[in-house]
Amino acid sequence: MTGSGTGIGQAIAKRYAEAGANIVLMGRRKEPLDQTAQILNDIIKNAGSKGRVATFPGVDVSDEEGINSMFEGVKKQFGRVDIIVNNAGVSGPVKTFTNASVKEFRECIAIHLTGTFWTAASGLGAMEKGGKIITISTFFSEENRYEQRPYRFRTPYTASQGAKNRLAECLAWELADRGIRSVATNPGPVHSDRIYKTVYPKAAAEFLRVGGYPGLASTEIEVVTAKALPFLGDAEDAVAKACRDAAAEIAKKRGKEDEATVGALAKTVHGALAKMQEIAEKIQGNTSKMIVDGEFLSQDEVAEMVMTLSDEKVSKLLNGRVIPNDRVFYPVKPIVGTGVDVLPESELRGKVLVLTTTSSAAKDVERVKMIAKIAQAAGAKQVIVLYRNSADEAHFKEFHSHAIDFMSEDAVRRIFNTARTHFGQIDSVVHFTGDSDYTAAFSTMARKQWDSLIDNFLYIPGLLVKEAVIAMAPPGALEEPARFKGTKGTVVLVGPDAPTGKKISGLLRARADVFRGALRPYTATTNQELGDVLGSNVKLHLVLAGNSEGAEPNLDRLHNSILSLAAGTALKKNEAIFYVDEARA
Incomplete structure (x- = not known):
């Protein structure tokens, strides 16, 4: 156990x-x-x-x-x-x-x-x-x-x-x-120390960091979260000491460490901590109201x-x-769709698109190339192709392209900053994960192979989405989250295809869905944070090609759907996850 x-x-x-x-x-x-x-x-x-x-x-x-x-x-x-x-x-x-x-x-x-x-x-x-x-x-x-x-x-x-x-x-x-x-x-x-002392209080602190608290900058609220929040619910003298320690650190960073400043800040910190507790209790109460008898397990x-x-x-x-x-009735907006409203190609005119792929499979290389060609022909201001394997350089010579280390946070951030500096605001980032080998059994898989799948289908997409959103926001948004408000742009993850063939076994379907099943809740959660928390107009889309009948993806529909999403066709709609080959012709 x-x-x-x-x-x-x-x-x-x-x-x-x-x-x-x-x-x-x-x-x-x-x-x-x-x-x-x-x-x-x-x-x-x-x-x-x-x-x-x-x-x-x-x-x-x-x-x-x-x-x-x-x-x-x-x-x-x-x-x-x-x-x-x-x-x-x-x-x-x-x-x-x-x-x-x-x-x-x-x-x-x-x-x-x-x-x-x-x-x-x-x-x-x-x-x-x-x-x-x-x-x-x-x-x-x-x-x-x-x-x-x-x-x-x-x-x-x-x-x-x-x-x-x-x-x-x-x-x-x-x-x-x-x-x-x-x-x-x-x-x-579930009733546990983790949910009461960690999850709910930290969520409350994050709401405060983003929404603000009088007298404290967002970066200073992070100090309160680190120094004082762990003592929430402890004896009052321990809380008071933690608040003063946080205040002293904030005062030092401000360059004013006199007793009067620290004392005043300690009161402000104590107030912020009380607000965090209030929000945490509200989160807990709202969750309880979604349970039929109001009781956690x-x-x-x-x-x-x-x-x-x-x-x-x-x-x-x-x-x-x-x-x-669980007995939680958790209402959410429907976000899964089967078709994308296709926009005219002219909607891409003047856009800066970054296309990225970690796959060297011929299928994925051709998809990236075709989308890049269509975008260029439609008058996109700039199409940038980023690929993982330097041996793929020959495939993308007709575009502005680079081989980069997608495992490096610095490399990803640097290339997005360079693109923004040279070509202007990045309007859209489209990433292709490629597929895994659905004939490979998870139960006998070598650890090295599993780690490679985790990197490809979770770590790299997560890093790319994060850095893309940061690149689309004004400088300083990480320190002042209010700057994310109203920012525009789209990110499209093109996840692994469904298995194809006349007779698809339940086993193959189950293997194929493991990492598709990771990207779906990731997409939902990211969009909730982008819209409801940060007030951003940036949106993340997930496109999953192939259908439940095992048919080959319709490439024209796939290309048009991806480019329409990249151009912003679904920004005002709930739908964010698209099974484009499940739509009727």
Whole structure:
């Protein structure tokens, strides 16, 4: 069981201990694991069972060698693994995506998604027929017809969870012949220190950073968030000291460190902290109102769901499913469409377009070239093509093009700044992810191959979108978020195609949807932050080619749709995710 030292993981471990199971605890910190082990041993002793508890401290779920070594140890102690519970998680950056660091983005995905993948993939070597993989995800990434749930300030979190749900489905297909089952459950809000002391307060602080607070600049509110917010709810003397420490740092940066200035600032900081608490309580209250009985789940109730899914009959009935464990009625705007209103090519005249691709596949190279040619012919002011593989230079010689390192934040920011300096305001950025190999099984995939997929379908798109939006905003917008208001531009992600062919198996469809399933909630969350939080007119679109019948993409429709989105055709519409080949001809 991952993430089993505290919270939900500990609650689940207790239920297994009551049932007499042998329990393997793992996590990064030794002390919580030791404390949990003691609790479990007491439960086992009182129950009179023969269950045993093993702990593996210092193991991060994203650590390839650490996980491998742990499962080797488990096999030596217990012989096999019957149930894996993927529970480990972190809050991740609770920030507007423009201000979340690359490091925070990557760490969140590493824990939530890569940790889930590698724990399952490595653990399969210790599993036999009848084994079960239970994955705990979130309802903040699931879809309902033309809806897609966003979760503001949590872009890497929602992307990870969306992919995690689809990965759980995919593993069920891949492991069916081995008699191993995979089920996911999506709890709603759960009573926990994480949600009360981290997620809601940090979200409140972010609202304040963007919206402003009298007497403090946005960058100074960040100091309050870092220095004082962690003490929210503590004893008043501890809060007062934290506020004064934050005030002292702000005063130092202002160049006025006298006692009167620090004292006045401490009062302002205390007021900002109180406002954060007020907003956090409002967020909590609004969420409660969307639940039928107004109650968040308890950690024991989540544990009850996991125990239920462990049952032999239940796991067979629900194999390959994502089971809601929430009762949240979460209304969202419908944002999924099947067609784009095609604009005349003249709408591209005078525009500056940046086309980027990480794929060297002939299909994707041709798509980029065709869109670049159409845009040039339509009178675009400038078309810039950025590609990953320097060997692709020959394909794009007729355009202003560069090979860049898409893994480098500095390189991406530099090239966007250069384009803006030389050619003027960037109107649109279009990125092509290319496809993954749908014949490759996730359950037997090498870690290096998985990491490459994460880079291509999550990290690089996230970095490009972030830097594109920053480039479209006036200088200084990161420090003063109000400057994002009213900015214009479009970003289009062209994600992986649906599989093609006359007979597409459920297995291939499931594999294809893992990273499509990451980009959908990412798109929804990013747009919510762009519009509702920042007041920006920049919009992110996701185009997914191919259809449910396995037909080849209609290239004319695809090209026209992408260019129309790039020209701004859907800026005033809700739709942001487009299945362009599902539309009738």
